[in-house]
Amino acid sequence: MDEPRWLNETEMRAWVGFLETSGLIQRHVEQQLREARGLTMVQYEILHWANDSGTQPLCMTELANRMITSRNGLTYQVSQLEKAGLLQRQTDPDDERRIQVVITGEGRRLLEEAAPGHVRTVREGLFDRLSNEQVAQLADIMETARDHLRGTVQLQAPRKRRGERA
DSSP: OOOOOOOOHHHHHHHHHHHHHHHHHHHHHHHHHHHHHSOOHHHHHHHHHHHHTTTSOEEHHHHHHHHTOOHHHHHHHHHHHHHTTSEEEEEETTEEEEEEEEEOHHHHHHHHHHHHHHHHHHHHHTGGGSOHHHHHHHHHHHHHHHHHHHHHSOOSOOOOOTTOOO
């Protein structure tokens, strides 16, 4: 068996720093969104992606892939947003098996109201502490890692065929 390539001191600092910073900024943003607009970070992200799709409805599978989550986990959150009148689900006219989400006017209004506080929190928690050069480096690093992982990590479990067992 091959010996693992252990992380060196710098790599360990980077990994632990990434994990801790990621958790802290997510918690910070979540608190701000809950206090200001009664939204979770996941709900804000769903509204963002639904709004970002423009006039083209967004398929639930594509939304799950963008958010790196399961379709099942997403369904509950979309249901909550639909009950609140912020999203609508509809059947894809080209494929009745596919469900699409569309942001409502009320959802767009809430997103527009929430965005300034959200951006301020992200800036204060992360970007205002970095130089422009560090932000550019961070963007390059995250894009490189994301592009690699998007090409190698399976985001959705394959759908089971009718009668197939787990």
